[in-house]
Amino acid sequence: MPAEEILGRASSNEPLLVIDNNVVDLSGFMECHPGGVAVLLANLGRDASADFRHVPAHSRGGVARKIAQLTVAEVDFVSGVPQWESFGKLLDHVRLMRNAFEIQSDSTCEPISELVYVGQLYGQFVDDHVRSFLDALSKMADSDTDPQVQKVLDQLFACTVTRVERLVSAKDLPLACILAQCMMKRCSALLDTVLAIGVSAARSLRSCPPEGGLLGHIQKVQSVLIEWIGEEYARSKDD
Template sequence: MNRDALSMENVLEKSDTSCPLIVVDHHVLDLTDFLRRHPGGEAVLLANLGRDASADFHHVSAHARPGVRQKLRQLAVAEVDSVPLPAAWAPLGELVDHVRLVRNSFAVQLSVGRDPVHDLVYLGQSYRHLLDDHLRVFIDGFSALLGRTADPASLRRLDELSTSAQARVEATVAKADATATAAFAQWVQQHCTALLDDVIACGSAAVRALRTSCTEPADHVEEAMSVIENWVHEDDEAEPDGA
């Protein structure tokens, strides 16, 4: 990658575990060779892939050291070229960033060599948090951008899914079957990240439309809402293989 300017949408789309990118102080950092050497561990960096991590970076006092600043310059591969969003659509950028943060939290929670029960407990908590809190914020936020209120049926369905998720996690843990537990943990991770990836794609397309004025952003926001509502209402809670 060269030092050309990238939009935050470019950074978000390019960044994954094979090309780990974050933004600090308008600089795009490639963490490929630094993840395993980060003094704070890999997880904190992986949780911020594709995001502007400037606020979190400056929250750590040790990051003010000259050696850290030099390391940032070594990791920098591009600048961020970010065109401000219109005031009426400013919450969209915050929503997309929120979705990315939640998505990253699911992506880092399976640990090779760890007791699968622990993995399922952690992922189960994240699954409930997604249903009880995050998805409500996303539904409310996207609905507000479209000038309407959240669909009450979707909110009721989230309550049902949350209750069911807790029961399924507890039942799977009670089986004390490592294979079934690992399978269910993996299913939860894949089930949730697939949804969030699709929402990110729609949200990023909406932001790009606003920055380039080439298409109507509301169409992409409508698509994001449809993705969430279909996931909520069409989720048949099929058990994963082995569960």
């Protein structure tokens, strides 16, 4: 099975991950996992081999037999494209973040507490992860990150802190709930879009490697991120 299909398709409804080049389908096993469901959800769509081997209990023979029972295919990684290693690592980071937003959302939580938590998660996403995505893409494209984009990121982070603090101070439960949900949805939508571009890039490289390699896909992800930053900043000022 192509690695990009696992990257794009994996979900709680189709819980696929990779362990030692084997595509493992966790359907029916999630709730039985001794280590809990969360750690499996966090790794869906990813190559979890390193994390898997890090757990001493996984060296037991019974675990190996269980993995063999759950294996549905061998994974086929993209190869022969120099830039893919860096781009693939970025996509893995994106997939990890997408999983995190999936498992950390809790609509049953008290609205103000949820907004405080989501606001911190969103702020870290903007100030750390989105910034690192842009820097990594710039290196792949042999260019520099636009200082103006970095400035807007700083402004977006500041606006986020202000609007969260304002709603928390006002104890506005309905708006707190709406803002927390919107933040989560917009981050998840961005990550889904980047993953879709990555899947498309891998498919195109397999079928007909383009002359420019991954550059066009890298630039597309850059454009998507920059557009998202601008839209988020505009929304933050309107709130």
